[in-house]
Amino acid sequence: MKLLVVEDDRETALYLVKGLSESGYxxxxxxxxxxxxxxxxxxxxxxxxLDRMLPSMDGLAMLGALRAAGISTPALILxxxxxxxxxxxxxxxxxxxxxxxxxxxxxxLARLEALLRRGGTAAATTKLRVADLELDLLTRTVRRRDKPxxxxxxxxxxxxxxxxxxxxxxxxxxxLEHVWDYHFDPQTNVIDVHVSRLRQKIDKSFDxxxxxxxxxxxxxxxxxxxxxxx
Amino acid sequence: MIAExxxxxxxxxxTVPRHLFGNAQRLLRTHxxxxxxxxxxxxxxxxxxVLLFVYWTSADFVERQTEATLDxxxxxxxxQYAQRGLSGLVQIVAARSAGDRGDGMLYLVxxxxxxxxxxxxxxxxxxxxxxxxxxxFTTTARIKETIETHSxxxxxxxxxGHYRLLVGRDISDATAFRNxxxxxLLWAGLVALVVGLLGGTAMSRNLLRRVEQVNRxxxxxxxxxxxxxxxxxxxxxxxxxxxxxxxxxxxQIERLMTAMREVTxxxxxxxxxxxxxxxxxxxxxxLDGAGGSGQTEAIRSAIEExxxxxxxxxxxxxIAELESGTRRDESEVLDLxxxxxxxxxxxxxxxxxxxxxxxxxxxxxxxxxxxRHLLSQALANLLDNALKYxxxxxxxxxxxxxxxxxxxxxxDRGQGIPEAERETVFNRFVRLEPSRSTPGNGxxxxxxxxxxxxxxxxxxxxxxxxxxxxxxxFPEPAT
Numbered sequence: 140m141k142l143l144v145v146e147d148d149r150e151t152a153l154y155l156v157k158g159l160s161e162s163g164y165x166x167x168x169x170x171x172x173x174x175x176x177x178x179x180x181x182x183x184x185x186x187x188x189l190d191r192m193l194p195s196m197d198g199l200a201m202l203g204a205l206r207a208a209g210i211s212t213p214a215l216i217l218x219x220x221x222x223x224x225x226x227x228x229x230x231x232x233x234x235x236x237x238x239x240x241x242x243x244x245x246x247x248l249a250r251l252e253a254l255l256r257r258g259g260t261a262a263a264t265t266k267l268r269v270a271d272l273e274l275d276l277l278t279r280t281v282r283r284r285d286k287p288x289x290x291x292x293x294x295x296x297x298x299x300x301x302x303x304x305x306x307x308x309x310x311x312x313x314x315l316e317h318v319w320d321y322h323f324d325p326q327t328n329v330i331d332v333h334v335s336r337l338r339q340k341i342d343k344s345f346d347x348x349x350x351x352x353x354x355x356x357x358x359x360x361x362x363x364x365x366x367x368x369x
Numbered sequence: 370m371i372a373e374x375x376x377x378x379x380x381x382x383x384t385v386p387r388h389l390f391g392n393a394q395r396l397l398r399t400h401x402x403x404x405x406x407x408x409x410x411x412x413x414x415x416x417x418x419v420l421l422f423v424y425w426t427s428a429d430f431v432e433r434q435t436e437a438t439l440d441x442x443x444x445x446x447x448x449q450y451a452q453r454g455l456s457g458l459v460q461i462v463a464a465r466s467a468g469d470r471g472d473g474m475l476y477l478v479x480x481x482x483x484x485x486x487x488x489x490x491x492x493x494x495x496x497x498x499x500x501x502x503x504x505x506f507t508t509t510a511r512i513k514e515t516i517e518t519h520s521x522x523x524x525x526x527x528x529x530g531h532y533r534l535l536v537g538r539d540i541s542d543a544t545a546f547r548n549x550x551x552x553x554l555l556w557a558g559l560v561a562l563v564v565g566l567l568g569g570t571a572m573s574r575n576l577l578r579r580v581e582q583v584n585r586x587x588x589x590x591x592x593x594x595x596x597x598x599x600x601x602x603x604x605x606x607x608x609x610x611x612x613x614x615x616x617x618x619x620x621q622i623e624r625l626m627t628a629m630r631e632v633t634x635x636x637x638x639x640x641x642x643x644x645x646x647x648x649x650x651x652x653x654x655x656l657d658g659a660g661g662s663g664q665t666e667a668i669r670s671a672i673e674e675x676x677x678x679x680x681x682x683x684x685x686x687x688i689a690e691l692e693s694g695t696r697r698d699e700s701e702v703l704d705l706x707x708x709x710x711x712x713x714x715x716x717x718x719x720x721x722x723x724x725x726x727x728x729x730x731x732x733x734x735x736x737x738x739x740x741r742h743l744l745s746q747a748l749a750n751l752l753d754n755a756l757k758y759x760x761x762x763x764x765x766x767x768x769x770x771x772x773x774x775x776x777x778x779x780x781d782r783g784q785g786i787p788e789a790e791r792e793t794v795f796n797r798f799v800r801l802e803p804s805r806s807t808p809g810n811g812x813x814x815x816x817x818x819x820x821x822x823x824x825x826x827x828x829x830x831x832x833x834x835x836x837x838x839x840x841x842x843f844p845e846p847a848t
Contacts, residue, residue, distance in 0.1 A: 223742040
């Protein structure tokens with residue numbers, strides 16, 4: 140997987156390149172918007188991580204130019220501008236995700252993974268499946284081990300998002316953004332309760348849990364491994 | 370004297386002569402002076418025009434009257450002559466000259482030698498030519514039994530047989546009238562010009578004074594006295610309006626500056642504590658030595674502390690941005706019930722878990738213009754507060770129409786907020802709980818109020834008997 144990081148701040152760029160390389164990505168770095176645009180149009184990247192405020196050409200303008208040039212490489216904007224409106228504006232400008240600086244590296248990784256998967260599995264599926272858990276997008280029903288499970292509409296969307304990102308960490312903020320379209324973090328742990336309710340429904344009466352809490356990061360829905368995990 | 374007074378600057382009273390020149394130059398450059406000068410020129414020209422018009426119309430009128438009387442008289446005499454010949458003419462002239470008719474008419478008929486036959490003029494006036502035609506002459510005439518020299522307008526005729534006829538009209542009254550008009554108008558003009566000069570000067574001085582007030586206030590504000598305001602005349606004229614608008618602008622600037630200073634103070638006060646806590650933790654972790662079990666824990670808690678700090682910082686920035694009004698308007702017409710439903714749906718499980726009953730009462734067609742994201746955030750903050758400060762019971766979200774406004778209420782059954790504190794809780798970092806045992810940054814209500822201000826709405830805290838009722842009101846969008 141090849142990534143392009145467009146970031147003018149040297150220290151942040153080094154931190155990003157180091158962290159992403161350690162996570163197994165091949166990373167190129169551009170120091171300003173024009174260089175970033177040039178690299179993005181010439182190389183073939185799986186995703187672009189770009190800063191919003193860049194010298195010579197700001198992130199949103201660069202993204203607009205890329206999209207106008209027909210390049211649809213998924214892009215994640217990193218920005219110090221963190222108000223609700225800023226996020227929404229970034230997303231409308233053609234970015235696929237928006238992360239406010241400073242951020243937890245785990246959050247960036249989780250989001251990048253989600254972004255890369257979205258690019259890959261664009262094929263229209265009507266059923267999602269993780270181990271013996273099955274979600275039918277047409278009939279909007281959930282079954283585990285062929286036993287129907289009653290879920291509320293919002294729980295269905297929550298489960299759908301988790302299943303689309305099965306095997307990967309999904310953060311609370313990601314859930315708020317994608318399932319509820321809330322671009323801020325409430326002070327109360329609203330997501331945790333929703334997730335634990337969902338867990339009650341899909342995991343409680345089964346011996347192998349699928350929905351896991353990842354401490355300090357978020358949640359992960361994954362099939363049980365043959366050997367006990369960790 | 371007038372020039373000196375005109376050049377006297379409005380700002381100072383009589384100054385030392387040394388300054389007078391500079392002030393005069395300054396005055397000459399001012400717009401007010403140019404305006405006054407222009408005003409004076411236009412005023413003088415129009416006064417002159419009016420006076421000339423009055424003069425010419427009155428003088429001309431009298432002249433035309435004289436000519437018309439003369440013409441009528443001549444026509445009458447010509448008719449008499451045609452009917453009754455020379456003797457008839459002499460008779461009628463004698464008859465008309467006899468009585469003092471007071472109309473100022475003059476007659477004279479002479480024989481070929483110039484001896485008068487009839488008339489009220491003693492002799493053919495000197496210098497009046499013998500041939501026929503219109504003429505002006507002076508004569509001594511017997512009018513009202515006195516002999517006076519009068520100027521007259523008239524016409525002379527040669528009657529066949531070299532007899533001569535002079536018909537005239539005394540115009541000394543008309544001349545006197547004309548002279549009186551001339552003098553009156555001259556005085557009127559003089560008075561008008563003086564009044565114009567004084568008026569123009571007064572106007573320019575007044576104008577200059579008001580502009581100076583604005584300038585002086587601006588200078589004082591720039592010098593740092595932000596609370597200074599331009600005095601108003603109370604006449605609500607353009608200058609008052611300008612001053613009022615500038616004052617409003619200054620109010621806004623002062624409010625923003627105060628808000629900024631408050632933010633700075635708040636940041637200094639409320640972020641320093643967690644920052645030093647963070648520093649202490651990291652130092653302790655360093656003392657603990659590498660690999661120690663305490664170190665991982667210390668780093669983890671340091672990260673949590675940093676996250677909390679960032680959340681506080683972000684909230685502060687959002688409030689400042691909302692309050693400064695620099696944010697772009699991302700507004701659309703929203704169904705308030707939808708916003709409430711979505712928030713209720715998000716919070717319902719956590720409320721239930723904490724022992725609350727979250728209920729939602731919506732009304733159809735309650736619309737507001739605004740940002741869904743900001744309104745959701747405001748509502749979420751209110752729900753966070755209710756969950757934090759009430760101990761169970763019902764939390765109700767209500768959407769309703771209220772007197773032409775859209776309203777959203779969040780009520781709980783907790784302690785409520787004492788009436789005296791209901792204003793202060795909107796200030797940043799204010800938390801009523803002295804022990805500060807529940808987590809929070811004291812920015813929730815500040816943000817809600819900032820969001821409401823952005824939406825031209827209001828927020829009101831009331832007693833829910835028991836509990837707190839928060840009521841948000843919005844203007845309903847024009848459809």
